Amino acid sequence: MARPDQLPKVLTEPETTSLLEQPNQRYYGPHRDYLYMRVMLKAGLRASEATSLRKEHLDLMSGKLMVREGKGAKDRTLWIGEDMLxxxxxxxxxxxATAPGADYL
Incomplete structure (x- = not known):
């Protein structure tokens, strides 16, 4: 039996606000989690794409973000807005300063 195509569920504005208010950004781990959520929401990344981002995938000057082998093992280019950048x-x-040897964002 074929599974019908499903559209992704989109968070409402209050749900998004509530989600982003949860991490305490004073601490390293929650700050990282907050930024992962923001990048996912702003750029439309899947969780697996966000967690596999490396520093070389992001151009901090232009805002170009390369997603390597996303869904369907395809590469894609996204652009990050100035506020997120x-x-x-x-x-x-x-x-x-905190984790100088880390390979991933």
């Missing part, structure tokens, strides 16, 4: 620049500085 600014947050990611700050994160990369914090990440470099």
């Amino acid at each position: 600014e947050e990611l620049r700050g994160w990369m500085d914090r990440r470099k």
Whole structure:
């Protein structure tokens, strides 16, 4: 029996706000989680795509984000807005100071 195509479920604005208010960004781990959620919401990434992002997949100057082998093992290019890019620049500085040997964002 064929499974009918399903559209993805989209969070409402209050649900999104509530979700992003949960992590305490003063701490390293929750700050990382907050940024993962923001990137996923802003760029439309799947969880597996977000967690496999490496620093070389993101151009901090242009906002170009390369997703390697996403759904269907296909590569795709996304663009990050300036506000999100600014947050990611700050994160990369914090990440470099806290976990300098980390390969993933």
